Every structure is written in C-alpha cells, then in structure tokens.
Amino acid sequence: MSLRAGTDAVGSSPRLARVGLVCFLLAMAQVSGAAAATAVGQDPLRSPECGAARQVLERALDDAAARRPGARERLAQVRRQAVEACLGRESGEAVRTGAPDPVVVVPPPVIAAPRVAMPSPPAPPPEALAIPRPPTITTCDPGGCWDSEGRRLNSVGPMLVGPRGVCTVQAGLVHCP
Numbered sequence: 001m002s003l004r005a006g007t008d009a010v011g012s013s014p015r016l017a018r019v020g021l022v023c024f025l026l027a028m029a030q031v032s033g034a035a036a037a038t039a040v041g042q043d044p045l046r047s048p049e050c051g052a053a054r055q056v057l058e059r060a061l062d063d064a065a066a067r068r069p070g071a072r073e074r075l076a077q078v079r080r081q082a083v084e085a086c087l088g089r090e091s092g093e094a095v096r097t098g099a100p101d102p103v104v105v106v107p108p109p110v111i112a113a114p115r116v117a118m119p120s121p122p123a124p125p126p127e128a129l130a131i132p133r134p135p136t137i138t139t140c141d142p143g144g145c146w147d148s149e150g151r152r153l154n155s156v157g158p159m160l161v162g163p164r165g166v167c168t169v170q171a172g173l174v175h176c177p
Helices: 013-040 048-065 071-087
Strands: 137-141 144-147 152-156 159-162 165-170 173-175
Antiparallel strands (some): 159 165, 165 173
C-alpha cells in the first residue's frame, strides 16, 4: 500500500477519505477474514489478488479526487471488487463493522420500599397578639381636637364627641366608642 504524504490539488478531504477507506478495509479484513484465514491457513489480505485490488482502488481514488469524468462509477465498482478480493465473496453487500454485538443490560427489578408515614409538620406559632393602643390628642382648637389616628373630635361643651358618640379623655388619652 503506497499512500503519498501531503495533500493533492483538490485538498485533504479526499486523501482522508482514501486513508479511512483503506483502514476500514484492513480492519474489516482482520475481523471478518480471521475465521476464513485460519480455516485455509493463509491471510486473505496478503494474497496477490488483494494487493492488486488495493492498487487499483488507490488509482480509482486518485481519479475520483481529481474529479475525472466517470470516476465515481468506476470507484464504486473497484470498491466492490476490492471487498470481494480482500474479504471474500461471502461478504457480498453485507456491511461489517467489526464491532461486537451490543450487550443488553436488563435493569434489576424495582423493589418498592414500604411506605412510611411522614410526621406532620409542627403547628405554626400563634400570631402576635395585637393590643390596641388608645389614641392620643395631638392638637386642639376652639371647635375640637385631632387625635393621633387622624380623626376629628368635635367639642360639645366640656366633652369631645367622635364619629360614634361621646369620648372619654384621661391624661391625654382618648377612648371613643
């Protein structure tokens, strides 16, 4: 097998494809031809027919890389001939990957754990006790007073009257019903 170093005029991708194909053929031949080689006693990849087929394949790859007319059809035909010569006629059109059969892993059965009752969350703390504070008198004028909650308490004689009735005043604190 003679692969030239460097790239050709078309670029490196045809060269990579050629190297990949040759490596693929070699790997396929090692995997699939191992049983046939041990039965016959010789390696089919080292046969003169396989060597000639590989040289023809390399020339066809060069033609395809140079984009010569009819090179693609010729390349497909030469590939089939190289596969038959190197891997044997029984390979036919079958695609061999060389990978072992996939291993099927069966997951273990799921064993349901017994249900355990979760403890109930603790009761929330009681709300803070709201103690209403009596409003205080903030300012007064001749008509009445204003308390700390913004209500107007009107004067009726010596008493203050709120929105719901008479208010009691003790030391500046006002209690209105």
